[in-house]
Amino acid sequence: MKQGTGKLRLKEELAGWLFVGPMLIGVTVLTLIPIVATFFLSFTDWNFVAGLDGLKMAGFDNFTKLFRDEVFLKSLRNNAIFLLTVPVYMALALLLAVLINKRVYFKSFFKVVYFMPYISSVVAVAIVWQVLFHPSSGPVNQFLRSIGFNQPPMWIADPNWALVSVMMISVWISIGFNLIVYLAGLQSIPRDLYEAADIDGAGGWAKFTNITLPMLSPTSFFLLVTGIISSFKVFDLIATLTQGGPARSTSVMVWYLYETAFVNLRIGYASSIAAILFLCVLAITGLQWIGQKKWVNY
Amino acid sequence: MFALGILFLLPFIWMLSSSFKPEQDVFNYPIEWIPKHWNAIANYKEVWMGNHPFSAYYWNSIKVSLLTTLLSCLVSALAAYGFSKVQFSAGRWLFLIVLATYMVPQQAILVPQFILYRWVGLFDSHLGLILLGSFSVLGTFMLRQFFMGIHNEYIESAKIDGAGHFRTFFTIALPLVRPAVATYAILRFIWTWNDYQNPLIFLRTDKLYTIQLGIQKFSSINGEFYSLIMAGSVSAILPLLIIFIIGQKNVIEGIALGGVKG
Numbered sequence: 337m338k339q340g341t342g343k344l345r346l347k348e349e350l351a352g353w354l355f356v357g358p359m360l361i362g363v364t365v366l367t368l369i370p371i372v373a374t375f376f377l378s379f380t381d382w383n384f385v386a387g388l389d390g391l392k393m394a395g396f397d398n399f400t401k402l403f404r405d406e407v408f409l410k411s412l413r414n415n416a417i418f419l420l421t422v423p424v425y426m427a428l429a430l431l432l433a434v435l436i437n438k439r440v441y442f443k444s445f446f447k448v449v450y451f452m453p454y455i456s457s458v459v460a461v462a463i464v465w466q467v468l469f470h471p472s473s474g475p476v477n478q479f480l481r482s483i484g485f486n487q488p489p490m491w492i493a494d495p496n497w498a499l500v501s502v503m504m505i506s507v508w509i510s511i512g513f514n515l516i517v518y519l520a521g522l523q524s525i526p527r528d529l530y531e532a533a534d535i536d537g538a539g540g541w542a543k544f545t546n547i548t549l550p551m552l553s554p555t556s557f558f559l560l561v562t563g564i565i566s567s568f569k570v571f572d573l574i575a576t577l578t579q580g581g582p583a584r585s586t587s588v589m590v591w592y593l594y595e596t597a598f599v600n601l602r603i604g605y606a607s608s609i610a611a612i613l614f615l616c617v618l619a620i621t622g623l624q625w626i627g628q629k630k631w632v633n634y
Numbered sequence: 635m636f637a638l639g640i641l642f643l644l645p646f647i648w649m650l651s652s653s654f655k656p657e658q659d660v661f662n663y664p665i666e667w668i669p670k671h672w673n674a675i676a677n678y679k680e681v682w683m684g685n686h687p688f689s690a691y692y693w694n695s696i697k698v699s700l701l702t703t704l705l706s707c708l709v710s711a712l713a714a715y716g717f718s719k720v721q722f723s724a725g726r727w728l729f730l731i732v733l734a735t736y737m738v739p740q741q742a743i744l745v746p747q748f749i750l751y752r753w754v755g756l757f758d759s760h761l762g763l764i765l766l767g768s769f770s771v772l773g774t775f776m777l778r779q780f781f782m783g784i785h786n787e788y789i790e791s792a793k794i795d796g797a798g799h800f801r802t803f804f805t806i807a808l809p810l811v812r813p814a815v816a817t818y819a820i821l822r823f824i825w826t827w828n829d830y831q832n833p834l835i836f837l838r839t840d841k842l843y844t845i846q847l848g849i850q851k852f853s854s855i856n857g858e859f860y861s862l863i864m865a866g867s868v869s870a871i872l873p874l875l876i877i878f879i880i881g882q883k884n885v886i887e888g889i890a891l892g893g894v895k896g
Contacts, residue, residue: 345802347798348720348721348722348799349722349723349724350798351716351720351722351798352716352724352725352801353716353721353722353724354716354718354800355712355713355715355716355717355720355770355799355803356712356713356716356725356728357710358708358709358712358713358769359710359712359713359732359769360713360728360732362709362765362768362769363731363732363735363769365737365750365766366743366747366766366769367743367769368731368735368736368747368751369746369750370741370743370746370747371735371743371746373737373743373745373749374743374745374746374893375743375748376744377746383792390777423647432638435635435690436635438641439635442636443878445639445887446635446639447644447882448878448879448882449639449640450639451643451878451886452642452643452646452875453642453645455874455875455878456646456696456823456828456829456871456875457828457830457845457846457849457870457871457874457884458828458830459828459830459846459849459850460649460849460866460867460870461850461867462648463850463863463866464645464648464649464846464864464867465645467652467660467863467864468645468648469885470661474661475648475659475661475663475665477774478665479663480660482664501701508642508645511642514887516886517889517890519759519890520890527693544828544843559728565739568739569739569741571831572830572831573740574857575831576830576850587682589714590741593741593744594741594744594835597744597745597748598748598835603745603749606745608742610742610743610745611742612739613739613741613742614738614739614742617738617739618730618737621737
């Protein structure tokens, strides 16, 4: 009998490994080993063309170089500015979610409408915006001129406006996702809270700030974390719209990483950027887990 | 509210309407939302059957997206079942390790992945691209939530009847979580179809290009032919839109539920 259960246990152990095996192999080969490799390569000086013999250990050289590298610092600064999109689209999404939630009709129509930019491919969307923002003949500027702006901005062709333009498009794309998550959050708030507030004679604004906002704080927290992290990873939009230009005005860390690795073929240096990117994301996740205890209502 | 929705859609409406116009009308102002002159058939014919035919890119995208979705669903469902319904001692910490990798930004590991692919010969192949998208922590996590919702009695009674875990998985557990698998499948398909970064880095041969690379190449070659470029953009977005509208409920629920972004 005892031997029987022992055999059963062994079978269960084996089954476990078999079920998770494929996933485990994939994660190990495609994520775990590469992340170790990234950190290792970040301390080397290596060029794609050189082959394995050309690999030299460089210690912290790459990192000290990075923090004196104007382009990298500019990219880092742009990343920081890009963070501003997160509160903007969160606020807009919340506003829209509250409005849509009140409506009885056309709910799913609005969901589809606001979700379309999120579901569409960034490449197609970027191409459309590129044309819309065309400095001389684009519809946006033609419209602006027709209502009296004689010198409308050049949008993505203008170093002062390019980042703002990309950020505007990013907001437009991200609203849908945030809206859907907020709608789900709104639906889980118990009705009786509002009824109780009605009895107390609370107005719409009071209900919003005293019930809706606090009850949504876990949702907001979640959206903030994912939003900030994804703002660090923005690549498709930059790659298809501006390629980091004009004059580096839209270069972000990930774009610089791509350029360094796959255009200039400097593996070691690119890996240091990757390591910093990883640490940034890690730090944000960590900070927010600590911070959430203070202001999230569960 | 309605007006705001329309405003939100304007870029799409402009894209669609431009794709029907002859080139010289694209930038007419005031904007002709409904084209005065139609050139739709010629535009779409050029896009689909011209020098850089979208039909080929389409086929590549369909192939890569479908196979990635299938493989990813299988791998994720197996792992999700293993992590939730099989009692093995390593399960708990293995799950934590897998979950932790979710935090790794994909771009931080691109370079080693690239080197690895060059070494093992997966570079510039559809198989390589499919494998990249097939080991999804997110899918595993999502499906695990659903497997946990299945009562253990089901599993145990199957066991008493003499079914091993694999039979239980395929005949009992998997059918029970079918809606969740469908949701994840739609999301994975959309993400793979829309993926630009991986094909950009891991594909070189024009013949292998997926639609996202195809449309970008098309737009850089056709430079000033905006009506054609818009027809291409419409073509790239349309299938997804159809899938999304059909599977709307699944997609929205999946997003809201898992709070997923990827």
